[in-house]
Amino acid sequence: MSHTPEPMVRFDGVVKRFGDNVVLDQLDFTVAPGEFVTLIGPSGSGKTTILRLLMTLERVSEGVITVGGEPLSHMRRGDRLVPADDKHLAAARRRIGMVFQQFNLFPNMSVLRNITEAPVHVLGLSPAEAEARARDLLELVGLGDRCDEHPSRLSGGQQQRVAIARALAMRPDVLLLDEVTSALDPELVAGVLDLLGDIARTTDITFLCVTHEMGFARQVSDRVMMFDHGRVIEDAPPEQLFTDPREPRTREFLQAVLDRS
Numbered sequence: 001m002s003h004t005p006e007p008m009v010r011f012d013g014v015v016k017r018f019g020d021n022v023v024l025d026q027l028d029f030t031v032a033p034g035e036f037v038t039l040i041g042p043s044g045s046g047k048t049t050i051l052r053l054l055m056t057l058e059r060v061s062e063g064v065i066t067v068g069g070e071p072l073s074h075m076r077r078g079d080r081l082v083p084a085d086d087k088h089l090a091a092a093r094r095r096i097g098m099v100f101q102q103f104n105l106f107p108n109m110s111v112l113r114n115i116t117e118a119p120v121h122v123l124g125l126s127p128a129e130a131e132a133r134a135r136d137l138l139e140l141v142g143l144g145d146r147c148d149e150h151p152s153r154l155s156g157g158q159q160q161r162v163a164i165a166r167a168l169a170m171r172p173d174v175l176l177l178d179e180v181t182s183a184l185d186p187e188l189v190a191g192v193l194d195l196l197g198d199i200a201r202t203t204d205i206t207f208l209c210v211t212h213e214m215g216f217a218r219q220v221s222d223r224v225m226m227f228d229h230g231r232v233i234e235d236a237p238p239e240q241l242f243t244d245p246r247e248p249r250t251r252e253f254l255q256a257v258l259d260r261s
């Protein structure tokens with residue numbers, strides 16, 4: 001008998017409103033463990049809101065999000081689900097990492113300390129364990145010789161590599177990527193994308209990625225979800241979605257991206 005694994009991420013009837021503005025409209029989707037899913041769609045279609053909900057930076061208005069089968073936004077109380085309290089949210093958040101457009105490194109700490117800080121203070125690793133982990137990760141991202149420098153001495157691409165190492169140091173089950181190359185000089189983009197592609201191929205981390213880099217999305221994604229007005233209007237493997245989109249809105253969007261580049 002075949003066994004379908006529990007999705008790593010599940011959105012079940014998720015609604016997000018800001019005032020009267022319905023930003024996510026009864027959203028249902030799942031992401032399997034280890035899958036790389038890219039979210040595309042016009043500005044304002046709700047992509048970043050999805051990542052912010054997963055980071056618990058926002059709360060759902062309705063519906064349930066689960067990560068690894070555990071409700072993120074809610075807690076089980078007997079047979080019922082009740083909104084999560086801060087302690088539950090903090091525990092759930094540990095399973096999820098995020099890399100932002102603007103690196104968000106601590107400017108006054110060395111590169112090494114940027115990476116050891118959360119494993120020591122959030123996961124409770126000893127400083128020696130955290131440092132060993134950080135040094136391994138800095139090797140992985142090609143910055144093994146820059147441990148003691150401050151982020152301001154690094155290029156944007158190198159800073160983003162530190163941010164990637166920092167996210168990996170928490171050993172997340174899910175890694176969220178939000179336009180991670182948008183703030184980089186064009187010549188630095190490919191190196192960061194190659195690194196992320198390698199990490200995606202060689203780890204079992206589940207990725208949700210918002211990007212305008214359609215070449216990258218096409219290369220690394222298992223699935224691409226096209227959003228429009230807070231709904232998924234098309235969900236397909238990249239080779240299909242990019243070459244033969246079913247929905248006219250997807251076609252228009254891809255054409256507009258092509259025209260801009």
Ligand SMILES: Nc1ncnc2c1ncn2[C@@H]1O[C@H](COP(=O)(O)OP(=O)(O)OP(=O)(O)O)[C@@H](O)[C@H]1O
Binds near residue numbers: 023042043045047049
């Ligand atoms: N904190 C907030 N308060 C009010 N409205 C918000 C807030 N955050 C997002 N929105 C609105 O939610 C909608 C979706 O925004 P979101 O950032 O998720 O879109 P997006 O698809 O990621 O867009 P982009 O590609 O431009 O980043 C937009 O209409 C936006 O104005």
